[in-house]
Amino acid sequence: MLEQTKISFIGGGNMAEAIINGLISQQAVEPLALYVSDISEERCAYLSAKYDINITADNTEAIEEGDIIILAIKPQNFAGFSAGIPPIAANKLVISILAGIPTHKIESTLGTGIRVVRVMPNTPALIGHGMAGIAAGKNASGFDIDTTQFIFNQLGKTVVVDESSMDAITGISGSGPAYVFYFVEALCNAAVSLGMTEDQAATLVLQTFKGSIELLISSQENPASLRAKVTSKGGTTERGIGVLESYNIRSIFREAVTAAANRSKELSANA
Numbered sequence: 082m083l084e085q086t087k088i089s090f091i092g093g094g095n096m097a098e099a100i101i102n103g104l105i106s107q108q109a110v111e112p113l114a115l116y117v118s119d120i121s122e123e124r125c126a127y128l129s130a131k132y133d134i135n136i137t138a139d140n141t142e143a144i145e146e147g148d149i150i151i152l153a154i155k156p157q158n159f160a161g162f163s164a165g166i167p168p169i170a171a172n173k174l175v176i177s178i179l180a181g182i183p184t185h186k187i188e189s190t191l192g193t194g195i196r197v198v199r200v201m202p203n204t205p206a207l208i209g210h211g212m213a214g215i216a217a218g219k220n221a222s223g224f225d226i227d228t229t230q231f232i233f234n235q236l237g238k239t240v241v242v243d244e245s246s247m248d249a250i251t252g253i254s255g256s257g258p259a260y261v262f263y264f265v266e267a268l269c270n271a272a273v274s275l276g277m278t279e280d281q282a283a284t285l286v287l288q289t290f291k292g293s294i295e296l297l298i299s300s301q302e303n304p305a306s307l308r309a310k311v312t313s314k315g316g317t318t319e320r321g322i323g324v325l326e327s328y329n330i331r332s333i334f335r336e337a338v339t340a341a342a343n344r345s346k347e348l349s350a351n352a
């Protein structure tokens with residue numbers, strides 16, 4: 082799908098590297114079809130040596146080279162970046178992974194009629210198990226969405242949503258890895274309090290998470306049904322789940338995700 086397409090990254094940090102790594106390792110592009118501009122010379126040298134891609138310290142040059150421009154700087158650097166470049170031509174596709182910056186802001190800042198697609202990836206993209214939400218700006222075509230989906234499918238899974246759902250996506254899969262790490266941490270603490278060593282606790286908990294998720298993915302059953310199967314009447318699991326239910330953990334999760342989504346909405350409104 083990306084034959085003859087040149088892709089330029091503005092910012093060559095962690096997320097840009099995840100995308101570069103995904104595209105090259107899946108052989109979706111030739112390394113020399115990729116360009117990165119980053120203000121850090123050290124970062125440029127590292128990416129060039131590791132991936133054999135084109136690098137530059139000049140954002141304007143990277144934008145001129147690319148058919149697709151992926152914005153991968155931090156949101157707080159967007160104003161400085163946009164002030165330092167000429168308007169972007171409408172024949173280029175701009176894909177933004179900047180958290181909390183709505184497409185209308187990018188459209189009105191970077192050039193008349195530009196095609197913008199917004200993506201919210203998450204950190205497991207670094208190891209090819211990412212989850213990304215994708216939303217079209219007002220000028221983006223169906224082909225632009227397909228292209229964006231193709232790129233992010235190289236580093237995990239994607240869903241296409243209306244931009245109004247991006248705050249929810251941020252609260253669920255964007256912040257989601259942190260909820261999982263928190264849950265793992267809490268179970269490890271509990272295991273240590275019951276006499277396990279830290280190493281034993283980590284092995285027990287991580288393998289239990291991994292095995293349970295793999296079971297869920299490979300089975301035809303939903304989580305409630307699999308849970309019912311390991312919860313015999315009067316047994317140990319029933320007693321443990323009963324404690325979780327007594328603290329209404331479900332509603333606590335709903336509150337946490339809603340709070341994260343609301344914070345994303347606030348950040349977007351102030352962008």
Ligand SMILES: NC(=O)c1ccc[n+]([C@@H]2O[C@H](COP(=O)([O-])OP(=O)(O)OC[C@H]3O[C@@H](n4cnc5c(N)ncnc54)[C@H](OP(=O)(O)O)[C@@H]3O)[C@@H](O)[C@H]2O)c1
Nearest residue numbers: 092093094095096119120153154155156158179180202204
């Ligand atoms: N990491 C995540 O889990 C995640 C998830 C979803 C979305 N995102 C989004 O992904 C974007 C990138 O995040 P990241 O974690 O990859 O950030 P990062 O590692 O800090 O990478 C950003 C890179 O851009 C460079 N840079 C700063 N200003 C620049 C400019 N004007 N022109 C060119 N390069 C510039 C930075 O250099 P210096 O370090 O020298 O400033 C840094 O190397 C963010 O907008 C974030 O919201 C990240």
